[in-house]
Amino acid sequence: MANIIYIGYEFKVSPLQPAVEILIAELGYAGFESFVENETGVTAYIQKEEWQDTILDEVQILNSDEFEITYDFSEIEQTNWNAEWEKNFNPIVVDDICAVRAPFHEKFDTQYDIVIEPKMSFGTGHHETTHMMIQHILKNDFENKSVLDMGCGTGVLAILAEMKGAQPIDAIDYDNWCYLNSLENVERNNRKHITVLEGDANLLSGKLYDVIIANINRNILLQDMKTYLSCLNEDGMLFLSGFYNSDIPIIDAEVSKYGLKIQETLERNNWVALKYQ
Structure with missing residues (x-):
């Protein structure tokens, strides 16, 4: 199998709930396929071939005044993902x-x-x-x-x-x-x-x-x-x-x-x- 490249987004969310649940739901609709929740928010993954620079345009919660959400993203190799799953x-x-x-x-x-x-x-x-x-x-x-x-x-x-x-x-x-x-x-x-x-x-x-x-x-x-x-x-x-x-x-x-x-x-x-x- 070809080595799949993923884009990983690190979302920091405050307050965590219910913002994390809403964010995951909206990211799922946008095409993200996997999520790992953590103490500060959630990491979300999408295949690089499915990614585009407007991927978050329809994620409405990012524009909500109720929550503070910041994020960064980077390419994630398949093997790094496996280690992430085992860790969590x-x-x-x-x-x-x-x-x-x-x-x-x-x-x-x-x-x-x-x-x-x-x-x-x-x-x-x-x-x-x-x-x-x-x-x-x-x-x-x-x-x-x-x-x-x-x-x-x-x-x-x-x-x-x-x-x-x-x-x-x-x-x-x-x-x-x-x-x-x-x-x-x-x-x-x-x-x-x-x-x-x-x-x-x-x-x-x-x-x-x-x-x-x-x-x-x-x-x-x-x-x-x-x-x-x-x-x-x-x-x-x-x-x-x-x-x-x-x-x-x-x-x-x-x-x-x-x-x-x-x-x-x-x-x-x-x-x-x-x-x-």
Whole structure:
């Protein structure tokens, strides 16, 4: 794989909350793909080939009188990013049932123990959206259900779905690094029923699933919703996250066109994860 160059922005934010959450949401819409929160604000990353000098023009919070936000940016080599993840990656436990940890962490005494190599891929469990999607999976029946994990990141949600009895499972991400990382993590967790694919919604033609999981930014969800729902079996479950609670009306308006209704809403620091059926 070619060595990908990223642009890393160091944002210093005061006061931190809720400014950091709003900033991350707006940066996600602008095209930034990964974030590391810290004591002074957040570091945000975007691939150099996706970057332009007007990238922050639509980030409205930067012009808000409520918060003081300063930033600097520089090119980041892929290997530097890996070190950054390892430095910042702490294990998490979701609802005392599921642990997500790195290989260098000790094993937890939980029902589900997922080992994720903390590379560049989004989806270690630390972000609110991934955390809530784990909660949804833990609370629902996945036994012998076919599952799509769209925008799989590290593959953590697909891995948990198989641990809950799902099969077969497709885990798809357009990013080559996420694709390779998911392959590694599926093998690391000894999963046998997950097929990892590199690509986007164009790979879904002719496929059908009992459960679709999509933790992606709002714009991609809206763009590809018709394709997702054309692949959902009757009485299937749809789990969506990657957006703010203020985005629920526009997401729900799109999903409701296809006859699905919200069954449960989880919220964490203004991020939400929706269950539809």
